[in-house]
Amino acid sequence: MTEEFNESMINEVQEGDKVKGSVQAIEDKHVVVHIVGGKFDGIIPISQLSTQHIETANEVVNIGDEIEAFVTKIEQNEESGHYILSKRKLDENLSYEKLQTILDEDETIEAEVTEVVKGGLVVDAGIRGFIPASLISVNYIEDYSDYLGKVLTLKIEELDQTNNRVILSRKKVEQEALSSQKEDLLNNISQGDVLEGKVARIANFGAFIDLGGVDGLVHVSELSHNHVKSPEEVVTVGETVKVKVRAVDREAERISLSIKDTLASPFEQIDTNFTVGDIVPGKVVRLAQFGAFVEIAPGLQGLVHISQISHEHIGNPEEVLEKGQDVQVKILAIDKDEERISLSIKDTIEQETDYDESYLNQRDTDEDNPTLGDIFGDKLKDFKL
Incomplete structure (x- = not known):
């Protein structure tokens, strides 16, 4: 009867079972767990405690904590035995189920950046997730270290439990937000509106202004009341400027702007x-x-x-x-x-003449050039019709 009892107790817990227990001891390389309904205690190696990299077990568990885990192996001899457990595997399964639901419903998740590595960011998404550099932002990012410790809103790009692969995207979230902002702006903006924007880029024919989801063009002739040879004379990339809407083409998603019209004439x-x-x-x-x-x-x-x-x-x-x-x-x-x-x-300019103006002022007293009056004199007076 004793042998039959012992065998029944051992068979109560099988490899692959999910068991519950409480933390009895925390060692350097493992945690000892008292298993409810089990013949032996369970041992969770430190590598199987968390889906994230940890240095010590104290980072994630304390004495007396209630734990659920999968039984990965049963080790026993004639006198004693123990169960090898994995909390990490159980957490991964639960996380993959949750992430799959989020992916199916096209929702977002919140995840903290735990590491900055070559080529991207590592995040805690319940399991270890990765954001490639190309999916971090719609903008160019020079230094990824600024993201360490930040909680990001992300979309799931790829989910593969078999290969333990979770690829996430912050860029997609930004793109959807910008698309929504763009639609709202185009629907509500009108000719004559005065707005603030940021100089996004400069071309030889003008400057593109980011109005918050959509860019508008300020032609070089609309940058200033002064004559402008090059847009760089007036604006710089990243500068905040005030602009007036000159025209809106909603179908083509084009907005014509003017900085000049916001300035005093x-x-x-x-x-x-x-x-x-x-x-x-x-x-x-x-x-x-x-x-x-x-x-x-x-x-x-x-x-x-x-x-x-x-x-x-x-x-x-x-x-x-x-x-x-x-x-x-x-x-x-x-x-x-x-x-x-x-x-x-x-x-x-004083007008120049093509003749000698001194003739205009010459007096008719030259004896060498007598007039008819000088010649006939009084004879003309006596002449009667």
Whole structure:
């Protein structure tokens, strides 16, 4: 009867069974667990205590803690025995089941970054998960160490329990958030809105501004009231700027912006510095068939009509002017409402004549050139019809 009892007790716990117990002792390399309903105590090697790397058992368990684990092996002899247990395997199974449900329902998880390794980040997702560098963010990340200890919101990219492989993505979460922000912005933004954004990148034709999920373009001509040769003269990548919406194309997901329209116009203070009739220096900034545009101050350009360029007849402004040339101009008119200035180069230049003007002032007293009056004198007075 004794032998039959002992055999029945041993057979109560089999390899692969899930058992419960309480921590009785913590050693350097293992933990001793009293198994409920078992003949022997259980031993959990430190490598089987946690799904994460640990140095000592005290990091994860204390005396008296209740534990569930899988029986991986039963070792016994004639006098004693023990069960080899794995809490790690049980935790992994539970974690994989939970992660599979999250993956199936396309939900997110929260996981703490426990290690920064070459090529990415290791996180505690209930089991050891990995975020490859390419899936950390939509933005370029230079130093991954800033993520150590942070809790990240992640999407499951790949789940393979057979190969113990859990690949996670933070980039996907960011992309979905940006997509949602982009849709909301495009639906709510309107022409004339004034917004704040960040300079995302610069091209030779303008600057792209991140408005929070969608980029808008500020053409180089809309960067400043002043003439701009290159966008780098006005803005830098990462700079926060104020912009005004000029146009929205929701189907093409394009937004045209202006920085210039948010700045005070130079015409607002033109009366302080300029008056009709003033002669001021300027620079030719553009030539057209009908005249020349001359800048008389930053952001202030006026038109010299072709008829006001020269006293001589010209067929094209390029006959006498070139871009970048310094000139003197007279202000003919200022229209603040329309932001127009009429200028004249001709009125600053004294007209030259092609004859001797001294003849105009010569008196008719030359005796060598008598007039008819000198010749006939009184005879004309006596003549009657």
